[in-house]
Structure formats: structure tokens, C-alpha cells
Amino acid sequence: MKIHVVKIGGNLINDQKFLDSSLEAFCQIKGNKVLIHGGGRKANIVSDQMGITKKFLQGRRITDKKTLDVVVMTYAGLINKNIVAKLQSYNCNALGLCGADGNCMKSYLRLKKTKTDIDYGYVGDLTNQSINISLIKLMMENHIVPVLCPITHNGKGDLFNTNADTIAAYIAISLKKYYEEVELHFCFEKKGVLRNIHDSGSYYPKIDFRLFQKIKKNHSISNGMVPKLENAFFALNNGVSKVSIGLPYYLINDVNNKTILCL
Amino acid sequence: MKIHVVKIGGNLINDQKFLDSSLEAFCQIKGNKVLIHGGGRKANIVSDQMGITKKFLQGRRITDKKTLDVVVMTYAGLINKNIVAKLQSYNCNALGLCGADGNCMKSYLRLKKTKTDIDYGYVGDLTNQSINISLIKLMMENHIVPVLCPITHNGKGDLFNTNADTIAAYIAISLKKYYEEVELHFCFEKKGVLRNIHDSGSYYPKIDFRLFQKIKKNHSISNGMVPKLENAFFALNNGVSKVSIGLPYYLINDVNNKTILCL
Numbered sequence: 210m211k212i213h214v215v216k217i218g219g220n221l222i223n224d225q226k227f228l229d230s231s232l233e234a235f236c237q238i239k240g241n242k243v244l245i246h247g248g249g250r251k252a253n254i255v256s257d258q259m260g261i262t263k264k265f266l267q268g269r270r271i272t273d274k275k276t277l278d279v280v281v282m283t284y285a286g287l288i289n290k291n292i293v294a295k296l297q298s299y300n301c302n303a304l305g306l307c308g309a310d311g312n313c314m315k316s317y318l319r320l321k322k323t324k325t326d327i328d329y330g331y332v333g334d335l336t337n338q339s340i341n342i343s344l345i346k347l348m349m350e351n352h353i354v355p356v357l358c359p360i361t362h363n364g365k366g367d368l369f370n371t372n373a374d375t376i377a378a379y380i381a382i383s384l385k386k387y388y389e390e391v392e393l394h395f396c397f398e399k400k401g402v403l404r405n406i407h408d409s410g411s412y413y414p415k416i417d418f419r420l421f422q423k424i425k426k427n428h429s430i431s432n433g434m435v436p437k438l439e440n441a442f443f444a445l446n447n448g449v450s451k452v453s454i455g456l457p458y459y460l461i462n463d464v465n466n467k468t469i470l471c472l
Numbered sequence: 473m474k475i476h477v478v479k480i481g482g483n484l485i486n487d488q489k490f491l492d493s494s495l496e497a498f499c500q501i502k503g504n505k506v507l508i509h510g511g512g513r514k515a516n517i518v519s520d521q522m523g524i525t526k527k528f529l530q531g532r533r534i535t536d537k538k539t540l541d542v543v544v545m546t547y548a549g550l551i552n553k554n555i556v557a558k559l560q561s562y563n564c565n566a567l568g569l570c571g572a573d574g575n576c577m578k579s580y581l582r583l584k585k586t587k588t589d590i591d592y593g594y595v596g597d598l599t600n601q602s603i604n605i606s607l608i609k610l611m612m613e614n615h616i617v618p619v620l621c622p623i624t625h626n627g628k629g630d631l632f633n634t635n636a637d638t639i640a641a642y643i644a645i646s647l648k649k650y651y652e653e654v655e656l657h658f659c660f661e662k663k664g665v666l667r668n669i670h671d672s673g674s675y676y677p678k679i680d681f682r683l684f685q686k687i688k689k690n691h692s693i694s695n696g697m698v699p700k701l702e703n704a705f706f707a708l709n710n711g712v713s714k715v716s717i718g719l720p721y722y723l724i725n726d727v728n729n730k731t732i733l734c735l
Contacts, residue, residue, distance in 0.1 A: 286549020298629035
């Protein structure tokens with residue numbers, strides 16, 4: 210049995226037209242599937258509207274208490290519920306979850322290891338034991354499609370902000386327990402990992418681990434792409450059958466326009 | 473088989489201490505249970521922070537598009553997920569739902585019947601067919617406790633604001649299909665329906681329909697209490713075994729401090 214794990218992020222979330230067509234493509238995937246969404250830029254808009262100062266360090270969000278409330282509202286509320294409502298309108302029986310729901314994603318607060326480490330605030334990291342895969346399986350058996358937002362919990366009543374790409378990788382890896390074949394698709398508004406960020410056609414059709422190490426070292430890929438690729442290789446290294454990065458369009462038309470990752 | 477449907481609202485949601493003790497009381501209910509929460513005042517705070525003008529007519533919120541986003545964020549995100557995380561920390565396997573999740577509460581947009589009717593905006597009304605009770609049953613069978621927020625959907629991709637007391641009544645009525653005994657408890661920060669709003673001890677121990685009609689007519693109960701009592705009698709008239717109004721405390725200590733409704 211096969212399952213598709215699809216992560217949508219970037220501008221696909223911000224732009225309603227992009228989002229709708231991404232969800233339509235997702236609906237057309239036959240068989241078992243799980244959706245994971247990000248939504249960072251919407252959280253910025255809500256923060257601005259609420260007059261909450263956004264803090265970033267080395268391109269990563271610092272989640273203080275007020276920002277945590279904003280991301281919980283935006284990810285688990287606004288984005289997640291609008292996606293679920295839209296999927297329902299396409300006859301896809303979606304059900305939205307944050308990590309606390311059914312204890313499906315348990316994390317622990319990211320700790321500073323040394324004094325000079327950055328304190329990211331209310332950020333939750335996952336482990337191999339984080340995913341309650343039996344809940345996902347129960348949903349599959351009952352033809353319910355899980356839609357996960359990047360909010361996790363620690364089991365002690367606290368919610369945390371967690372990277373959506375990392376969640377997608379852990380979900381895909383955990384599903385290996387029940388499914389022979391797990392495909393992980395990172396969808397965003399570009400055709401794949403670009404050689405030249407200013408040329409949308411310049412995507413790598415294939416990246417193996419050696420090439421990744423090379424382009425990471427010589428900084429020929431954008432900073433934001435590095436953790437995504439690290440999550441991709443983490444998934445491949447842990448038994449996920451196929452990992453790809455690209456437009457949601459290829460989910461239904463399996464054209465070559467995407468980047469395939471391989472070990 | 474018996475099931476408890478508990479609705480928490482009013483100041484129980486605004487005050488963290490009240491909320492925590494309400495959730496503790498809820499956890500101590502043995503057997504099958506469903507939680508429904510409101511949260512109107514938190515939505516007001518978020519609206520204010522976002523600089524969105526609140527509109528009320530005859531004490532009822534007008535849900536324009538911006539306000540809809542606020543209530544979705546606040547009810548389905550902030551309040552729902554914090555409640556679920558807290559319940560999980562009490563070893564209660566809670567899972568939060570809005571109406572779009574698993575298509576569990578389908579509503580239709582409240583229409584103006586005459587030109588002079590108030591347009592409440594994005595407000596969804598329920599019918600006898602609204603509740604997808606099979607999802608609730610699936611959760612019960614798997615020891616998952618549903619936590620419902622007052623956001624519904626129309627199946628066409630739209631989310632609506634719906635009264636939490638009304639949702640509680642419809643859920644209780646729908647559960648009659650699977651459970652011999654359904655108890656519905658409206659919990660708030662008072663001991664029951666007060667004779668004198670300034671005297672917290674002046675609650676009615678029992679209200680039958682005749683008394684309700686009388687006190688409604690002579691305006692001896694507050695305006696906000698009338699729709700709650702109407703929902704209570706609607707539930708009783710449709711087979712719900714027991715309906716009560718009062719503090720969450722009595723959920724675990726079945727003292728007389730509450731108002732019991734009867735036909």
C-alpha cells in the first residue's frame with residue numbers, strides 16, 4: 210500500500226488562487242494521503258495587524274509568547290480551517306489537526322545548548338517518537354484526510370511552533386510502519402530547486418546527497434532551501450520511497466517539471 | 473449507555489484559572505463526553521488588537537468578513553487548541569474540531585426573511601441534519617474526546633459563526649441516535665439562572681417551561697439568558713434526558729447548586 214504526504218507552503222498559502230489550485234491537485238491524488246501546510250507570511254500579516262513586533266534572527270522567527278498566540282491563531286485557526294472547508298467543498302473528507310489534537314505530534318521545547326545559542330522561544334522539536342501514527346491510520350481507515358498545521362504540543366499543556374517541512378519528513382518516516390511505499394512531496398510556487406533564483410526554469414531535475422553537499426558549500430542555493438533539502442534527505446535516509454520538490458501541478462500530471470531527490 | 477455534553481462559555485473562557493478548573497471538572501466526568509466551547513469576549517479582544525470595528529445589533533454580533541476571520545482564528549485556533557493541549561496534559565485524549573473538520577457541523581447562511589430583518593453577516597444556522605454524528609461516534613469508540621468550537625461550514629468552502637449553545641443542543645439531540653441517556657450541561661461562572669442578577673445566590677433550582685414563559689414575559693431574566701433557555705428547552709423537547717445550567721464544579725460534585733430544566 211502506498212501513501213502520499215504532501216506539504217504546501219510558501220506563496221501557495223498566501224495567494225488564494227494558488228492555494229485553490231494546490232488543493233484541487235491534492236484532491237486528485239488517488240488513495241491515501243496526508244496534507245501538511247505552513248503559512249509563515251500570513252502570520253506576519255496578522256502580527257502586523259495586531260501591532261506585535263516580529264523578531265527574526267538569521268532568517269528564523271523568534272516565537273515569543275505573543276507571537277506564539279499569533280501562529281496558533283493563524284496556522285491552526287485561519288489557514289487550517291479555511292483549507293479544510295475548501296477540501297470539503299471538493300468532496301475530500303478533510304479533518305484539520307494541530308499536534309495537541311489526539312496527541313498526534315508531541316514535541317519538546319528547543320533548548321539552548323550553549324550560552325551563545327539563539328533562544329528561538331516557543332519552538333518545539335520533534336523526535337522519532339513524536340508522531341502518533343495510529344491516529345493517522347485510524348483516519349485513513351475511515352476515509353478521513355488529515356490536514357496538519359505546524360503547531361505541536363509537549364503534553365504538559367503548552368503549544369509550540371514547529372517547522373512544517375520537518376513535520377512532513379517525520380510524518381512520512383513514521384508512516385513507513387504501515388505503508389510499503391511513502392512518497393513525500395514538498396510543493397511551493399517554483400518548479401523545483403533553482404540553480405539561479407532569478408530564472409524560474411533553472412531547476413535541478415535531480416539532486417543527490419553529494420550534489421546537495423556541494424551546492425550547500427558553495428552557496429549556490431538559497432538559505433531557505435537548505436533546511437528543506439536537509440529534511441528531504443533525512444526522509445530518504447529513513448526509508449521514505451520518493452521525495453520531490455516543485456509545483457503542486459505535477460502531483461496530478463507526473464511531468465518532469467520538479468526536482469527529485471535521491472541518496 | 474450514557475453521554476455527557478458539556479458546554480463552557482462566558483467568563484470560564486476568559487479567565488485562565490476558571491478555564492483550568494472547568495477543564496479539570498470536565499476530565500473527571502466518567503464515560504463518554506463531548507465538550508463545546510464559546511469564547512465571544514476573547515474575539516472582542518483580538519478584534520480590538522487588530523483595529524477591527526466590532527458591530528453589535530440588539531446584543532448580537534454582526535459577523536462581517538474581517539470579523540469572521542477573527543472568530544475563526546480565535547475560536548478554532550487560539551481557544552480550541554489551548555483547551556485541547558490542556559486536556560491532553562490532564563490525560564484526556566481531546567481532539568479539537570470546527571464544523572468543517574470531518575464535515576461534522578454543516579450549516580446554512582442565515583438569510584434575511586424580510587427587508588427589515590437584521591443581516592447578521594457570516595452566521596450559520598443548523599438543522600436536524602447538520603451534525604455528522606458518525607464522526608463523534610467513531611471518536612468515542614476510539615476513546616477520543618471531541619472538543620467543538622462554534623465555527624461551522626456550508627460544504628461549499630465557507631466558514632460561518634454559529635452560537636455555541638445552539639451547537640450544544642443540536643449535538644445532544646443528535647447523540648440520542650446512539651445513546652439511551654444524553655445529559656446536556658451549560659456551564660458558566662454562575663450557580664444557575666439568577667432571579668436577581670446582582671445576587672449570585674438567587675438561582676432558580678428548577679425551571680419548567682411554564683415558568684420560563686412567565687419570567688421571559690416579565691423580563692425577570694437577563695436578555696442573554698433567554699436564547700440559552702430556549703436551546704435548553706429545545707433539547708428537552710427533542711429527547712435529551714437532562715439539561716442543567718450552572719458552575720462546572722457541580723459536574724463532579726452533584727450538589728444542588730445549579731438550575732435544572734424540565735418540561
